[in-house]
Amino acid sequence: MNSGSGRSAAQRALELSTRVSFNGLAEAPERGFSLITHWNQQYGLCHVHLADDGGYALASPPVGLIVFWWLGRPVAHRWCADGGSEPLAGQIDSHVLELIAAEEQRAGAAQLGASVVICTRDRPDQLRRCLASLPQQTWQAREVIVVDNASIGRRTRDVAHEAGAIYLREERPGLDFARNTGARAASSPILAYTDDDVLLHPTWLERLVAAFDTPTVAAVTGLVLPAELATDAQEHFEKHWSFGRGYLRQDFDTARFAQHRVDVFPAWEIGAGASMAFRREIFERIGYFDERLDVGQAGCSGDSEFWYRVLAHGLSCRYEPRAVAFHVHRRTLDGLASQIHHYMRGHAVALLVQWERTGIAANRRQAWLGMPRWYAGRLWHRLRGLCRPQDRFLREEVLGYLSGLLFYLRHRREGS
Known part of the structure; x- marks a missing residue:
């Protein structure tokens, strides 16, 4: 099987696997063929474009996680415990593909300007990689704001300035302090948050912004896939604590929220803080992130508490899996x-x-x-x-x- 340039799929995959960015995932495959676009066995991941009918056939199945792409977005995944010597072939459920196709037909265009906020602390190398994925976005941010949550030294400041980002420093330790500092400084109608240990698909921001297609949608989250599964710790996290929330859009509205008055509405199922966006006006209406929560304070859940508050105030949240980001999970068991x-x-x-x-x-x-x-x-x-x-x-x-x-x-x- 050859790619459009005459290179074999294996050669093309090897080249793509050495790139820092995930540009290869945005490239269209040959029509009618399964095409491996990003495969490096060292990282335990294989991204595969499906054939037009949703079928796939891999001559040498990888060990690890296979993510299947169709119509320019992830639509399914499967785990392979043993690559084996037999070809791996199959078909994604046709009903799922019909739902995916219907979502693509209904998808609107991005209309609103957006500010991207990245909160970071003492991880300049990861921050540099994240920032490097922003110029590739199909919908450019009006401003990129890096909030330095009291890093030691000047490297974080230097990385932000090299990327042309607005640099702010928040001395109070805590992710939600930093998030609020970014929210108060942002000037765009939409605020999009990501983390320094994340790589962004080129259509990430465009599709997050486009999901704000009705006034009641106050918050949007995206699909977060692993960037690598190279260690036991990363594989365990993905299998049991994954950020992924499925491959179909979900709306969380007041009616759905009201069904959970006896039990607790599972706001953590709305998405992940590594890929989320809000209307800027919502902060004036319901307040800012609770600064007792998340990294540096309680440890987590500043994002889900805020989504819970959005719903409690009669507004809606949306999970939009068309907006894709890749998270680097913790590599060690400790x-x-x-x-x-x-x-x-x-x-x-x-x-x-x-x-x-x-x-x-x-x-x-x-x-x-x-x-x-x-x-x-x-x-x-x-x-x-x-x-x-x-x-x-x-x-x-x-x-x-x-x-x-x-x-x-x-x-x-x-x-x-």
Whole structure:
């Protein structure tokens, strides 16, 4: 199978796998053929363009995660535990492809100007890679704002200036302090947030902005895929803590939110903070990110608490998988263990902040009763010798959650 330039697919894939950017994913394949556009076994990932009818056939199946693309967007994935010597062939469900095609037909064009905000701390090399993916965007940001959350030294400032970004420094430690600093400085109707450990597909910003097609849509999130799965820690995270929320658009509105008055609405299912955007006016209406949450403070969930607040104020959130970003997961098990500890620490605090801000009692019940009972059940299964892959970091989860309850008690607002 040859590409349009006469090179073999393997040669083209090898070339693409050495690029820093993900330009290859935006290139159109030959019509009617499966085409591997990004494959490097070292990274445990394979991106494949499907044939026109949704079929695929790989002569040498890779080991790891295969992401299938169709009509210029991801539409499905599968895990391959053993590449084997037999060809891998199959077909994506036709009903799924019909839904994808209908979404593409309905998709509108980007209309609003956008500011991109990147919050960072002491990761100048990762920041440089993220910034390098912004000039390739098909919808250019009016401004790029780098918020330095008290990095040591000048490298972060230098990287931001080299990229032509607006550089701001926020001395108070905490991701939500930095997010709010960026929000207050931005001048565009749409604020798009990403992280310094993210690479952006060329259509990322255009498709995020285009998803604000009705006034009630106040927040939009995108599909976040792994940039690599080179280590055990990265593979575990993707299998059990993935940022991906599926390949079809989802709208989260007041009716859907109202169905969860007895239990807690799962706002974390709306998306990931690594790829999210908001109407700038929403901050004046419902407030800014709660600065007790997320990295540097409670540890996580500043994004999901804000989406929860958006819905509680009668507005809508949208998950738009046409907007694609690639996240570099933690590479070491120690790093992943710390991440999971802080995820559950932040989750505990977010539940109580959501109750504090909205008065919805289900959050308080879940924080003090529901989650402890859930963990007690999982610990009981562990004591009986039932070891499941998702319980690999159960100790970190439990200790993180308990730490979160204590954090909230020390930082709760008066009258709560």
